[in-house]
Amino acid sequence: MSHKAHVPIGPYHPLQEEPEFYKLVVDGEKVVDVDVRIGYNHRGIEKISESKNFDQSIFIVERICGICSSSHPIACVQAIEDIADIPVPERALYIRSINQELERIHSHLLWLGLAGHFLGYNTVFMWAWKYRELICDIMETVTGNRQNYAMHKVGGVRRDIEREHVSYILTRLDEFLKQLDMLKGAVLDDPVIHARLKGVGVLTKEAAIDYATLGPVARASGVDIDVRRDHPYAAYDKIKWNVITREEGDVFAKTVVRILEMYESASIIRQCLDKMPQGPIDSNPKDIPAGEGIGLAEAPRGECFHYIKSDGTNSPTRHKIRAPTYMNFPTFKETVIGETISDATIILAGIDPCYCCTERMLIVDTKDKIFMNVEELIRLSQEATARIKEKMGIK
Amino acid sequence: MNLAEYLFMFLVFPGLLFSGAAGLVIGWVDRKVTAMLQWRVGPPWYQNFLDTAKLLLYKETLIPKGIARGYFLGMPLLALSAATLASTVLLSANGSTRAGFLGDVIVVVYLLMMPPIALMLGAFSSANTLATVGASREIKLMLSYELPFLLALSVPIVKSGYALKLGDIINYQAANGAVIGSPSGVLSFLAMIFCIQAKLGFVPFDMPEAETELMAGVYIEYSGKALGFFKLAKSIMIFALPVLIVTLYCGGVGSGGVVDIMKGALEYIAIVFIMILIKNTNPRVRIDHAMKFFWGPVAFLAALSCVLAVMGY
Numbered sequence: 248m249s250h251k252a253h254v255p256i257g258p259y260h261p262l263q264e265e266p267e268f269y270k271l272v273v274d275g276e277k278v279v280d281v282d283v284r285i286g287y288n289h290r291g292i293e294k295i296s297e298s299k300n301f302d303q304s305i306f307i308v309e310r311i312c313g314i315c316s317s318s319h320p321i322a323c324v325q326a327i328e329d330i331a332d333i334p335v336p337e338r339a340l341y342i343r344s345i346n347q348e349l350e351r352i353h354s355h356l357l358w359l360g361l362a363g364h365f366l367g368y369n370t371v372f373m374w375a376w377k378y379r380e381l382i383c384d385i386m387e388t389v390t391g392n393r394q395n396y397a398m399h400k401v402g403g404v405r406r407d408i409e410r411e412h413v414s415y416i417l418t419r420l421d422e423f424l425k426q427l428d429m430l431k432g433a434v435l436d437d438p439v440i441h442a443r444l445k446g447v448g449v450l451t452k453e454a455a456i457d458y459a460t461l462g463p464v465a466r467a468s469g470v471d472i473d474v475r476r477d478h479p480y481a482a483y484d485k486i487k488w489n490v491i492t493r494e495e496g497d498v499f500a501k502t503v504v505r506i507l508e509m510y511e512s513a514s515i516i517r518q519c520l521d522k523m524p525q526g527p528i529d530s531n532p533k534d535i536p537a538g539e540g541i542g543l544a545e546a547p548r549g550e551c552f553h554y555i556k557s558d559g560t561n562s563p564t565r566h567k568i569r570a571p572t573y574m575n576f577p578t579f580k581e582t583v584i585g586e587t588i589s590d591a592t593i594i595l596a597g598i599d600p601c602y603c604c605t606e607r608m609l610i611v612d613t614k615d616k617i618f619m620n621v622e623e624l625i626r627l628s629q630e631a632t633a634r635i636k637e638k639m640g641i642k
Numbered sequence: 643m644n645l646a647e648y649l650f651m652f653l654v655f656p657g658l659l660f661s662g663a664a665g666l667v668i669g670w671v672d673r674k675v676t677a678m679l680q681w682r683v684g685p686p687w688y689q690n691f692l693d694t695a696k697l698l699l700y701k702e703t704l705i706p707k708g709i710a711r712g713y714f715l716g717m718p719l720l721a722l723s724a725a726t727l728a729s730t731v732l733l734s735a736n737g738s739t740r741a742g743f744l745g746d747v748i749v750v751v752y753l754l755m756m757p758p759i760a761l762m763l764g765a766f767s768s769a770n771t772l773a774t775v776g777a778s779r780e781i782k783l784m785l786s787y788e789l790p791f792l793l794a795l796s797v798p799i800v801k802s803g804y805a806l807k808l809g810d811i812i813n814y815q816a817a818n819g820a821v822i823g824s825p826s827g828v829l830s831f832l833a834m835i836f837c838i839q840a841k842l843g844f845v846p847f848d849m850p851e852a853e854t855e856l857m858a859g860v861y862i863e864y865s866g867k868a869l870g871f872f873k874l875a876k877s878i879m880i881f882a883l884p885v886l887i888v889t890l891y892c893g894g895v896g897s898g899g900v901v902d903i904m905k906g907a908l909e910y911i912a913i914v915f916i917m918i919l920i921k922n923t924n925p926r927v928r929i930d931h932a933m934k935f936f937w938g939p940v941a942f943l944a945a946l947s948c949v950l951a952v953m954g955y
């Protein structure tokens with residue numbers, strides 16, 4: 248007879264420092280079932296956005312996630328531009344692409360560091376984050392901020408890339424690529440890392456399609472999708488680059504995809520800086536008519552989707568957001584079960600989960616009947632606290 | 643020697659106070675070198691003393707409800723006293739080769755086995771799921787490294803004419819050159835380094851604690867003085883195990899003059915640096931990898947060195 252125990256990870260992740268709760272049902276070291284709970288930190292961004300005007304809602308969606316603070320605004324402004332067919336000057340498109348790719352590099356590096364930390368390889372953690380500083384420096388030069396760039400607006404971008412900054416960006420990028428070569432060697436050629444990651448948490452191509460996975464998770468399982476190529480936006484159709492895919496679907500493949508994507512991103516930035524035409528960066532649109540629009544952007548974790556409905560006033564009447572991690576979460580059922588606890592943590596981290604993107608709230612429509620009002624909820628909470636105090640013997 | 647002298651040796655020099663302080667300093671060296679490797683500043687040299695003092699003097703010791711209190715609180719004491727005793731025996735044998743007794747090598751080996759066992763029993767008694775997983779890993783890890791550890795350990799013993807006394811092993815090396823100078827010595831030294839790494843629970847063999855998987859695993863329910871004792875026991879182990887290697891392979895840390903002591907200190911530091919380097923250039927391995935590693939290549943290496951030693955190489 249076997250004894251099944253529950254190993255909790257969360258409700259506050261010991262490493263990613265975000266609220267989530269994984270319940271691993273284990274038999275010895277082996278994981279036999281997994282349950283994921285999110286929703287500890289719901290902020291009601293969609294609803295807040297509906298109470299702001301179009302310009303303000305871009306700032307709100309930027310704060311969904313500090314890491315994707317370029318992808319969400321881009322998807323959002325594209326949705327608004329889609330409603331009114333607002334033209335965007337070409338230079339602004341290039342600047343958007345540069346911003347997106349810088350964000351991708353810094354996000355992938357951040358993940359690489361955390362993955363190292365998950366494996367107890369703190370040197371990789373520290374080194375990856377050190378080299379991420381170079382990218383953050385470039386970000387600061389381009390947008391004025393290391394995070395939360397406030398770069399995008401309907402009809403263009405807010406800041407231009409000055410000519411004297413281009414050479415600085417290129418030298419920093421060169422510096423970074425040298426370090427990335429070293430980091431790539433240290434991670435991809437390490438036999439112990441091979442032993443830890445290869446064949447671990449395999450997500451087959453069929454499962455990846457069935458679960459509708461996105462981004463690097465899908466690409467590591469051989470699903471060749473990328474919004475940048477399939478639904479080109481910004482300047483992605485004007486330059487040459489490759490979509491990186493791998494067939495294996497294990498954590499190692501996910502690592503390889505992310506590392507190689509950083510090289511592609513660097514090449515995209517270089518080409519954009521090279522090809523960028525002179526001209527205005529903003530078409531200064533005035534009114535948003537009634538209508539619906541969607542915006543897609545390839546965030547570092549996958550497709551980021553925004554839907555906006557306008558009734559002709561200056562604020563959206565419906566704003567729907569789907570962040571990529573939401574689609575990648577359920578694959579845990581496929582990848583974690585059957586592995587050991589040691590591997591479970593890195594598999595859970597393998598999709599690069601972003602909890603703050605993923606918070607959802609379920610609304611049960613009770614047909615205007617009120618079951619409980621605020622006072623009753625407060626009373627319930629107070630009663631629960633009293634019970635806990637009594638149980639613990641605290642007065 | 644009378645009781646007071648023994649007590650002094652155990653509690654002050656070279657026992658608890660000295661070994662503990664030395665262990666905390668070595669712990670700082672580990673933290674500082676690690677920090678430098680990772681482009682961080684690292685803590686000041688007295689950081690570990692502050693941490694330990696905080697645990698021992700100020701922090702509350704919480705005891706989970708419904709557990710075996712005796713085990714839970716006794717195990718940290720057992721770990722600390724065993725580690726201290728091991729360090730005392732080791733250092734006094736180094737101080738004067740006549741100080742030991744017949745079979746003190748075996749006693750040291752047993753004493754060094756006690757802290758992991760105490761940690762494991764303490765973790766099991768805390769009745770926490772994560773601690774239990776950590777403790778079961780600790781057992782598996784111990785079963786893995788003890789075989790090559792003992793095999794490797796037999797090389798210096800065989801080399802020095804089957805001497806079961808630390809003093810005799812040191813004397814033999816003083817007369818015939820260090821054990822590490824021979825082929826069997828080198829092989830067994832290599833095996834030993836891996837075993838020591840695992841005994842100390844350093845990366846890549848830190849799976850019983852595995853902060854990112856089990857959130858400190860075996861230590862999870864410990865706090866205050868109990869945790870402080872465990873940490874102090876570990877510090878003493880960090881100090882004592884490289885001393886054991888220097889004693890067995892490099893002819894002791896030395897007490898015969900400044901040059902001798904300098905040589906011993908350099909060897910000691912070199913071994914500590916090897917351990918820190920291994921620690922910082924590897925990810926944590928899985929427990930089944932560790933078992934395969936120790937029972938496969940490392941045990942083979944140790945057995946080979948043992949055979950070579952018997953054949954006289």
